[in-house]
Amino acid sequence: MFPTPRLYEFESFIADPRCKPHLIAVAHRVFGKPRRADKLTALPRGRLFTRFMLAGFATHLALDALGARSYEGYPYLAFSLWKAPHRELPPKSDRTALQVRIAILRRLARTLNVAIDSTATLDEADAASLVLSAALCARSSGIALAISDPGEGQFFVAMPPECGA
Numbered sequence: 081m082f083p084t085p086r087l088y089e090f091e092s093f094i095a096d097p098r099c100k101p102h103l104i105a106v107a108h109r110v111f112g113k114p115r116r117a118d119k120l121t122a123l124p125r126g127r128l129f130t131r132f133m134l135a136g137f138a139t140h141l142a143l144d145a146l147g148a149r150s151y152e153g154y155p156y157l158a159f160s161l162w163k164a165p166h167r168e169l170p171p172k173s174d175r176t177a178l179q180v181r182i183a184i185l186r187r188l189a190r191t192l193n194v195a196i197d198s199t200a201t202l203d204e205a206d207a208a209s210l211v212l213s214a215a216l217c218a219r220s221s222g223i224a225l226a227i228s229d230p231g232e233g234q235f236f237v238a239m240p241p242e243c244g245a
Contacts, residue, residue: 155206
């Protein structure tokens with residue numbers, strides 16, 4: 081489970097004149113040539129195709145080659161669904177972001193009777209949110225959805241039971 085932008089956004093990333101040639105070449109290899117290249121506009125400054133995104137796609141392709149099904153997951157959504165009601169989830173840029181996420185992870189881990197490392201980074205906390213969410217849905221009456229779109233991929237969302245009411 082790993083988050084990625086929509087296909088249109090990748091097509092826009094590679095249309096951006098700031099995109100590096102090797103990333104454009106890899107994007108063409110992974111996605112093919114953009115379907116609507118004449119209508120693409122570059123995304124706002126700071127939104128570029130990155131090596132991190134390539135790692136996600138390489139992982140997806142490797143899992144696919146092994147015959148394993150993989151889904152995208154959105155950690156911010158997972159944290160938002162499992163957070164305490166009426167509490168805000170601070171953005172990652174906020175200095176309290178990691179503390180708040182770890183508090184949510186600890187609560188989820190206690191429910192599953194497992195331990196987590198409190199020295200996690202934001203990226204580790206994101207991964208843990210997806211794993212713990214899926215485990216809680218498997219163990220309880222939570223709701224797990226797999227959503228599929230031919231052009232955008234497969235997405236997995238695990239929700240607490242109260243979201244289904």
